[in-house]
Amino acid sequence: MSPSLKGGITPEFASHVCMNYCRAMCCRGALVLSLSEAEAGSFQERSDDLGATVVLTRRDGGGAWVRFSDHEGERCPMLDPKTFRCRIYKDRPQRCRDFPEKPTPGCPISGSVQVEHTR
Ligand code: SF4
Numbered sequence: 824m825s826p827s828l829k830g831g832i833t834p835e836f837a838s839h840v841c842m843n844y845c846r847a848m849c850c851r852g853a854l855v856l857s858l859s860e861a862e863a864g865s866f867q868e869r870s871d872d873l874g875a876t877v878v879l880t881r882r883d884g885g886g887a888w889v890r891f892s893d894h895e896g897e898r899c900p901m902l903d904p905k906t907f908r909c910r911i912y913k914d915r916p917q918r919c920r921d922f923p924e925k926p927t928p929g930c931p932i933s934g935s936v937q938v939e940h941t942r
């Protein structure tokens with residue numbers, strides 16, 4: 824779980840905001856996701872299971888990058904573009920679990936901006 828969720832926000836509500844308020848803004852665009860070696864293997868396996876095409880850029884010393892710009896719609900290949908859900912949510916990489924890792928301007932769940940709690 825992110826170490827910088829705004830006080831009182833549950834992980835479930837944070838997911839709700841990510842999907843329905845931001846439409847998974849952090850899972851698309853000109854961003855890069857960093858994967859450990861084990862995560863890179865798992866990411867590839869899960870993408871094969873889902874029939875998704877993943878382009879991994881190997882890093883010296885292990886692990887890989889996923890450049891969203893290398894993928895259809897400039898989004899993470901694990902993102903469902905209709906629902907904005909992560910298709911591997913329970914097995915998502917550590918980087919995704921930790922995000923936002925610090926108070927982030929513009930992120931309504933990170934503690935820097937007020938958001939109305941709707942459920
Ligand atoms: S900016 Fe914050 S609320 Fe929006 S998608 Fe990113 S982590 Fe979620």
Ligand code: SF4
Nearest residue numbers: 850899901902909919
């Ligand atoms: S793995 Fe899931 S949570 Fe992580 S960037 Fe991709 S869609 Fe978003």
